[in-house]
Amino acid sequence: xxxxxxxxxxxxxxxxxxxxxxxxxxxxxxxxxxxxxxxxxxxxxxxxxxxxxxxxxxxxxxxxxxxxxxxxxxxxxxxxxxxxxxxxxxxxxxxxxxxxxxxxxxxxxxxxxxxxx
Numbered sequence: 165x166x167x168x169x170x171x172x173x174x175x176x177x178x179x180x181x182x183x184x185x186x187x188x189x190x191x192x193x194x195x196x197x198x199x200x201x202x203x204x205x206x207x208x209x210x211x212x213x214x215x216x217x218x219x220x221x222x223x224x225x226x227x228x229x230x231x232x233x234x235x236x237x238x239x240x241x242x243x244x245x246x247x248x249x250x251x252x253x254x255x256x257x258x259x260x261x262x263x264x265x266x267x268x269x270x271x272x273x274x275x276x277x278x279x280x281x
Contacts, residue, residue, distance in 0.1 A: 247272075
């Protein structure tokens with residue numbers, strides 16, 4: 165019986181060591197998967213922060229473009245009003261006037277094709 169008990173003890177010890185090795189390997193695999201998952205989460209957080217920063221930059225650029233467009237439109241309207249005012253003044257000048265001021269106004273009006281005739 166003692167020989168049988170010895171083989172049983174060796175068999176039980178072998179099975180126990182095998183189970184411990186399996187458990188250790190499984191535990192290492194789970195830790196590796198957990199660390200890989202954490203690394204993926206870190207990369208995802210970085211990507212989200214980058215996307216949010218790009219979105220913020222795009223919104224700021226859009227706001228600047230809208231402000232620039234409003235300013236340009238306002239300046240365009242002011243210049244258009246000033247040009248029509250010049251054209252009206254040119255119309256009010258005597259036709260035979262040869263003064264430098266009158267000639268300058270005529271050149272500006274002709275240059276920009278605002279001749280109201």
